[in-house]
Amino acid sequence: MRELTYGDIKAAADRIAGQVRPVALTPLDPGAIRTAHRDPLDDRPPANCQVWLALEYMQHTGSFKARGARNFLAAHREAGTLPDAGVTIASGGNAGLACAWAARQEEVRATVFLPTTAPRVKVRRLRAYGADVRLVGDEYAEALTACQDFAGESGALASHAYDHPLIAAGAGTLLDEIRRQIPDLDTVVVAVGGGGLFAGVATAAHHHGLRTIAVEPENCRALSAAITAGRPVDVTVDSVAADSLGARRTSRMALHIAQEGRTHSVLVPDDEIVRARQALWDHRRVAVEHGAATALAALTSPPRHRADRETPPPPTTPNWSYRPAGGEKVAVILCGANTDPADLTTTDES
Template identity: 60%
Template sequence: MSHHTDHTDHIDYKDVVHAAERINGKVRPVTLTPVDSGTFSAGEVWLALEFMQHTGSFKARGALNFTAAHIEDGTMPDAGVVIASGGNAGLACAWAAAQHQVPATVFLPQNAPAVKVSRLTALGAEVRLTGTEYHHAMEAAAAHAEQTGALASHAYDNPYVAAGAGTVLEEIYSRTGTPLVDTIIVAVGGGGLFTGVAAAAARHDVRVVAVEPENCRALNAAIEAGQVVDVEVDSVAVDSLGARRTSPMALHMAGVADVRPVLVSDEQIIAVRKALWEHRRLAVEHAAATALAALTSRAYLPAPNESVAVVLCGANTDASTLA
């Protein structure tokens, strides 16, 4: 059994490499598209279209790695996996379980949108609605894991999930014909994508710009305090970036890699999401727009010859709000 099945406080580059080997050929390769030169005054900017991934977000990578690693270790129970999430993590968990013919149970509050329930059901998950708030679903999922022996997955605070997310940078970096990037910009919620990307970035000497909404700053606040702290969350991107606290792994990586934490306003996030739709017909969720807002708001200014990749992480959004 791998020493990484418990909640260790860090991952490193080899975890990302192992993840890349496990999920190779089973996830969609990330597409990079250049941004018109001069748009952000300096540097060469590429959009990494990870929202085109299976289930509409980068989370398919981590969920698949989590599932495959436990099967490989012989630690996948007959009861399969369980998670509380109506968002990207739940979708990814259900999809990854289906790829390996493993049962997935997803707990949601009773007021969860019907469209989310039907998407999860279509992926083969068993959906259980309980309570009125998210924490009720969390508690029910934990109880289910306890009673049935199902493996509890987590949206971000898990080494396999974080390492799987990091494969997006590993892929960009190792692919021939791809520009070698100096900097990668990611939105941060709980910190799974950030943790994995930073682990790979530290190896390749790539800077990580960690972007959060001003009022969803779990990582930013943890870096400031020198420890994981609870924050109030209130942002247009709260559906995907609304973690009340970051993971210890994310805070650890912030001290290991070359990291620039930046904050952007909701107004900037909304403007970027609209612009991506109006100028490129890209329908992305607010979290994806958050990453690009680091450049449009000039919270991060690339040097003249800097090559930057911005991860557009997800597209599970209500497209009717774009027009």
């Protein structure tokens, strides 16, 4: 499979124009995010960083995945390669929702394979879109195998939750929409599962000379592990955010762009993901899934230090938080909200 290019993202933007909702942005309160420590000899007045939330959870189907799904099916329709048997996909939930929605727009069938652990709210919504839902195994990888077998038997077009240039290019259209609203953006922060959103956003960010912060749960670290190994490798999936970020292996596209520079890998523990999600509810009345809160957790997690570390870590070692510099302009992508908010407690804002 060839590498993703910025030209692919521009083509996707043209293809899905008017078919997806433009992303909305909202700024965090000044001082809400702590900045990095300054040089003690720097006597200039301290400057706050500026942080915006990119509200992509307001997209069709409740996540960014609608962009890639719409681009994938529209491109196949243009090429005359969309079969009568329709489309099939394996998903933790969000990609399946997007595929079913896009299939309905194209008036073709969608057969979606999910692990049995997929949230019930996502299964109900899939069926509401008219998808044929099949629950297989405990992990995404098992659902993927069943999907591949079905595609071979039925002739359905096999889509992918993240590992396809058309899917990643559609996701990457998000970055240019953000830049149109923040032309002098410095950094974009994005949660990473299999790497489709990261690959698309980071490819566009790299084109514009921006920094990308790739954030993963501590125990769902497919991209971080691939960066360390120098190749995609299988990892254990065990996180509160596994329903959307629980890919066992990242894509080669994602690893390739991560290795090109201007990407910082950050790992966050589950308790900080839960805390960031709760904070969004407490202070914004925003109910997102744990995968979306993972991106924000990179900026709100306290730094972690290892007592046995006597020398600086090698470049392949991930960070445990990200502290913007004073004056830095940062966009944090809240990528999905297909969640049951019943576990969010209602408290008075402090």
